[in-house]
Amino acid sequence: MKKVITYGTYDLLHEGHINLLRRAKELGDYLIVGVTSDSFDRGRGKLNVCNNVLERIEAVRRTGYADEIVIEDYVGQKIDDIQRYDVDTFAIGSDWEGKFDYLKEYCEVVYLPRTEGISSTMLRDEKQRIIRVGIAGCGSIARRFVPESSFVSGVTITGIYDTEPSAAESFVQNLNTGHIFDSYEALLEGVDAVYIATPHLSHYRLAKQAIVARKHVLCEIPLTLNREEAAELYALAEQNGVVLMEAHKTAHCPAFNHLMVMIKSGVIGEVVDVEASLSRLLPDKTRREFDATQAGGSLYESGSYPLLPIFRLLGTKYENLNLYSRMENGVDIFTKGVIRYPRAVCSFKLGLGVKTEGNLIISGTKGYAYVEAPWWKTDYFELRYEDQNQNKKFFYKWDGDGLRYEIQEWISCILNSRLTSSRLRRQESIAMAGVMQQFTERKNFIEI
Numbered sequence: 508m509k510k511v512i513t514y515g516t517y518d519l520l521h522e523g524h525i526n527l528l529r530r531a532k533e534l535g536d537y538l539i540v541g542v543t544s545d546s547f548d549r550g551r552g553k554l555n556v557c558n559n560v561l562e563r564i565e566a567v568r569r570t571g572y573a574d575e576i577v578i579e580d581y582v583g584q585k586i587d588d589i590q591r592y593d594v595d596t597f598a599i600g601s602d603w604e605g606k607f608d609y610l611k612e613y614c615e616v617v618y619l620p621r622t623e624g625i626s627s628t629m630l631r632d633e634k635q636r637i638i639r640v641g642i643a644g645c646g647s648i649a650r651r652f653v654p655e656s657s658f659v660s661g662v663t664i665t666g667i668y669d670t671e672p673s674a675a676e677s678f679v680q681n682l683n684t685g686h687i688f689d690s691y692e693a694l695l696e697g698v699d700a701v702y703i704a705t706p707h708l709s710h711y712r713l714a715k716q717a718i719v720a721r722k723h724v725l726c727e728i729p730l731t732l733n734r735e736e737a738a739e740l741y742a743l744a745e746q747n748g749v750v751l752m753e754a755h756k757t758a759h760c761p762a763f764n765h766l767m768v769m770i771k772s773g774v775i776g777e778v779v780d781v782e783a784s785l786s787r788l789l790p791d792k793t794r795r796e797f798d799a800t801q802a803g804g805s806l807y808e809s810g811s812y813p814l815l816p817i818f819r820l821l822g823t824k825y826e827n828l829n830l831y832s833r834m835e836n837g838v839d840i841f842t843k844g845v846i847r848y849p850r851a852v853c854s855f856k857l858g859l860g861v862k863t864e865g866n867l868i869i870s871g872t873k874g875y876a877y878v879e880a881p882w883w884k885t886d887y888f889e890l891r892y893e894d895q896n897q898n899k900k901f902f903y904k905w906d907g908d909g910l911r912y913e914i915q916e917w918i919s920c921i922l923n924s925r926l927t928s929s930r931l932r933r934q935e936s937i938a939m940a941g942v943m944q945q946f947t948e949r950k951n952f953i954e955i
């Protein structure tokens with residue numbers, strides 16, 4: 508019996524896929540079809556796949572050509588499959604010509620003619636609603652947003668607004684994108700959604716204005732520096748039927764999310780301690796980050812990052828939070844926070860004027876997780892145990908600046924009318940604003 512194997516994503520299964528499967532089947536007596544897993548596709552940069560793996564498997568099954576379907580989940584699996592299933596022929600479309608010649612060591616490799624004029628990308632574009640996004644504020648993070656958004660389908664950058672017209676002009680010229688609006692109101696009128704990347708203190712006002720105008724909002728961290736304001740914005744977004752998301756990169760990091768669900772499943776036992784740190788020494792003290800009138804300082808700047816694993820693993824109902832800060836010209840150049848829960852204690856360190864090891868350690872009754880810096884955009888972590896033979900290392904992919912993951916989730920929430928994302932729950936975002944507020948009010952606060 509001659510065995511043939513072929514692989515694909517088979518998203519929005521179309522005539523091109525069906526022709527390919529038929530031709531592959533005709534090459535032998537038994538056809539094995541490898542369908543990519545969702546995480547494997549994300550890992551190879553396919554962020555816009557519409558059907559999930561179960562739907563794609565079902566679509567392949569319904570063609571009637573596959574005698575067996577397997578899931579492709581890792582790089583190198585093709586060699587393993589060919590040997591495991593004793594495959595005679597590997598077949599793939601001609602768009603891959605030459606790319607799989609390395610498999611010739613294991614079996615015959617055949618490139619079959621690709622069907623012209625049809626592709627999953629084309630079908631996705633046809634059925635895709637395009638969300639017109641406006642950008643408010645054109646600092647360095649907004650500059651990264653534009654190229655990152657090009658990896659997500661369904662988004663177009665319509666325009667930009669900045670209080671500084673010259674900054675907006677150089678932004679549009681350098682990035683060759685959008686149109687300059689001369690007021691925030693005009694920007695809101697011309698778009699479906701807005702990305703707010705302005706200084707912290709304007710977030711609440713701009714987000715509220717957008718939500719009331721029924722525009723979806725992706726707002727840079729920190730969403731607000733006040734718990735009531737954050738809660739009000741989420742309630743308002745719900746009433747107006749729009750998506751409000753805080754642009755928290757770590758919340759969308761694939762490795763971080765996998766670590767969180769593994770720990771929730773008990774791989775290190777009960778979590779007793781989370782330590783998370785992040786420091787970035789900025790020598791230029793004239794920057795916004797050191798300006799007390801613009802809510803500069805370590806906690807406002809990056810507190811949302813360490814608070815995420817703490818709140819995700821232990822919840823937002825802590826018993827007590829103490830803050831210890833080194834202040835300089837009215838801003839904290841270093842803050843250490845200690846959060847007590849009934850059966851756990853967590854701490855975080857943040858520095859703009861103090862350097863420290865930026866790692867994340869989660870300690871449990873059976874073992875601990877170690878994530879080295881930069882853990883907030885990690886592609887690697889380890890689970891460690893008393894018996895070192897049990898230790899495990901996990902590797903992932905983090906593409907580009909990583910903003911594409913949050914943009915993709917935001918757009919997907921908008922297109923699917925999902926008002927909340929499980930990646931950053933409302934109560935977590937509101938609790939983060941509560942911590943900022945406690946600092947502003949100098950409650951349980953000691954200057955060191």
Ligand code: C2G
Nearest residue numbers: 514515516517518523524527599600601621622625
């Ligand atoms: N195909 C085709 N004609 C088209 C479109 C796709 O013949 N118009 C073929 C592809 O060449 C491939 C198969 O259909 O052999 C599946 O295509 P995709 O779903 O796009 O999967 P792909 O990204 O090519 O993944 O490990 C996965 C493989 O590398 C292939």
